[in-house]
Amino acid sequence: MSIWTDAVDWLTDSAHWSGDDGVPHRLLQHLGYTADTVLIAAVIAIPLGLWIGHTGRMRTAAVSITGALRALPTLGLLTFIVLFIGIGLTPPLIALVVLSIPSLLAGAYSGLESVDRQTIDAARSMGMTEWQILTQVEIPLALPIIVGGFRSATLQVVATATVAAYVSLGGLGRYIIDGQATRDYPQMVGGSVLVVALALTLDGIFAGLQRLARGARPALSPSQV
Amino acid sequence: MSWLIDNFAYVWSLTVRHAWLSAVPIVVGFVVALPIGWYADRHPRLRGSVLGFVGILYTIPSLALFAVLPGLLGTGFLSPVNVIIALSIYAAAIMVRTASDAFGSVSPAVLDAASANGYSPAQRALRVQLPLAGPVLLAGLRVVAVSTVSLVSVGALIGVSSLGSLFTDGYRRTFNTEIVIGIAATVLLALVFDLFLVLMGRVLMPWASLGRPVRSAA
Numbered sequence: 321m322s323i324w325t326d327a328v329d330w331l332t333d334s335a336h337w338s339g340d341d342g343v344p345h346r347l348l349q350h351l352g353y354t355a356d357t358v359l360i361a362a363v364i365a366i367p368l369g370l371w372i373g374h375t376g377r378m379r380t381a382a383v384s385i386t387g388a389l390r391a392l393p394t395l396g397l398l399t400f401i402v403l404f405i406g407i408g409l410t411p412p413l414i415a416l417v418v419l420s421i422p423s424l425l426a427g428a429y430s431g432l433e434s435v436d437r438q439t440i441d442a443a444r445s446m447g448m449t450e451w452q453i454l455t456q457v458e459i460p461l462a463l464p465i466i467v468g469g470f471r472s473a474t475l476q477v478v479a480t481a482t483v484a485a486y487v488s489l490g491g492l493g494r495y496i497i498d499g500q501a502t503r504d505y506p507q508m509v510g511g512s513v514l515v516v517a518l519a520l521t522l523d524g525i526f527a528g529l530q531r532l533a534r535g536a537r538p539a540l541s542p543s544q545v
Numbered sequence: 546m547s548w549l550i551d552n553f554a555y556v557w558s559l560t561v562r563h564a565w566l567s568a569v570p571i572v573v574g575f576v577v578a579l580p581i582g583w584y585a586d587r588h589p590r591l592r593g594s595v596l597g598f599v600g601i602l603y604t605i606p607s608l609a610l611f612a613v614l615p616g617l618l619g620t621g622f623l624s625p626v627n628v629i630i631a632l633s634i635y636a637a638a639i640m641v642r643t644a645s646d647a648f649g650s651v652s653p654a655v656l657d658a659a660s661a662n663g664y665s666p667a668q669r670a671l672r673v674q675l676p677l678a679g680p681v682l683l684a685g686l687r688v689v690a691v692s693t694v695s696l697v698s699v700g701a702l703i704g705v706s707s708l709g710s711l712f713t714d715g716y717r718r719t720f721n722t723e724i725v726i727g728i729a730a731t732v733l734l735a736l737v738f739d740l741f742l743v744l745m746g747r748v749l750m751p752w753a754s755l756g757r758p759v760r761s762a763a
Contacts (some may be wrong), residue, residue: 323616391691391735393698395709396728399716403724479606486702487716496612500703509616512609523604 326506327513336510341494343514350491350518353484354477357416358424361473365421366466369428373462374454382429386422394419394480402487412484419480420473427469431462463533471526478519492518548722556711560730563707567694567738569629574636574693575686581637582644583670592645599638607631607696611703628700635696636689643685647678680753683746687739694735698727708734 330336337343372378397418402411435458443457459466485493495511498504549556585595614620614627651674659673698709711727714720746753 327616387691390688391695391732393695393709393712393728393731395698395701395712396724396731399712400721400724400728403716403719403721475604479608482606482608483699483702486713493608496608497702500612505615505622508612512612515609516605516613519604519606519609520601523601 323505323509327509330506330510331513346490346492346494347514347518350478350481350493350515353413353416353481353489353491354474354522357413357420357477357481358470358474360413361417361420361424362470364417365424366428369425369469370432370454370459372425373429373432374450374458379429382425386426389419389422394483395486398480398484398487407488409489412481412487412489416477416480416484420477423473423476424469427466427472428462431465431469432458434465435461464530467526467530467533471523471530474522474526475519478515478522482515549726556708556726556730559706559708559710560734563694563697563709563731564734564738566625566628566697566700566705566707567632567690567734570632570636571686571690571693571738573629573633574638574640574689577633578637578640578644579682582641582646583648583674585641585645586648596642596645599641602634603638607635607699608702610634611700611705623704625700625705627703628697628705632693632696636693639689639692640685643688644678644682647681647685648674650681651677676750679750680746683742683750687742690738690742691735694731694738698731 331343339345369382372382394415398412398415401415405411405414439461440453440457443453448456481489481491482493482496485491485497492511492515495514496508499506499508499511581595585592610631611627614631615622615624618626618630620626655677656669656674659669664673697707698712700707701709701713708727708731711723711730715723715727
């Protein structure tokens, strides 16, 4: 297909690799949004998720909220927040934070839930305080699942930051949105290829991290996280 | 509210379109995933690579996939087929994992008993394993349905109209009402799909709602 050779031409054109519209700048922007969003969301969701997982309280509420958020259309939420607050960097970041909280929350509480009750009882009977149980028993054992939460949150943000280019956010999504606006299909396809490559790379890194988290201690259950 | 009344025909036509763009991928994804998940469950050595592959497919951002597919398929850039195929890929990617877990959850003793009763492998798969895996399959399908309905709206960015068009249109005109109605209609449609699946489950699997244990401990 000529669209592919055109896209390759677009990707290899040195004019597209420098300046504010250039691939390196857009890539760094995209990674920056992703890191900012996931960090902010983690500060909110991880302590909450650990609390829910440790105490078992609010579990039903957490499950139904994470379920309901899945039905919310990303694009609708994005455009709504932008019109509500105004154009700028903050509204799309808020929307991205809202979208990545459920994955992180679910990772934290379901990770803690996956820890064998007998192990926790044993730790308690050895005289460990609740804080010690959380930090020295539950979190280490739950780590692969918690990292799994970060993995899906990150991928979701990478994907949604692409969509957020529509509400004037920068990043790699610009190529797809701008390409669509000007009927510049090679640019759209070139940008898409970059986004896919970024998503696959990040997913691979997180898969490695999950393996590390799992390998740092004796094997848990054989079931996949 | 008056905007909705004035534009009800428009919103309704987008809803019908949205429902159609969601239903096809959900059905296609389910039908494609069942045999793959069943096969993966029966061949543990293949299971890892099959699940790894579908996991990678799910990693691809939707907007990027919508934009790349025309080049791969030779379809037009504005064709709804791109959205349908992309979402079918996601649906199948989620369902394969669920299906392999669902088939795996059926107790081997039950399958042995079926074989001992003279069931052929095909009969055993269709008449024993499939019904017993049903409740887990249904749970996965409900996730697929809700996320598919939500993702269809992204297609509006590449010019495939759906309820997502209310977002792009509302954004262009700085008109929040239209966006809120779009969100409400999308969530409502997702609920309708979910409810439909739950009812289908009740009709097709009456035993699952009797409160008897469906799965024996694997």
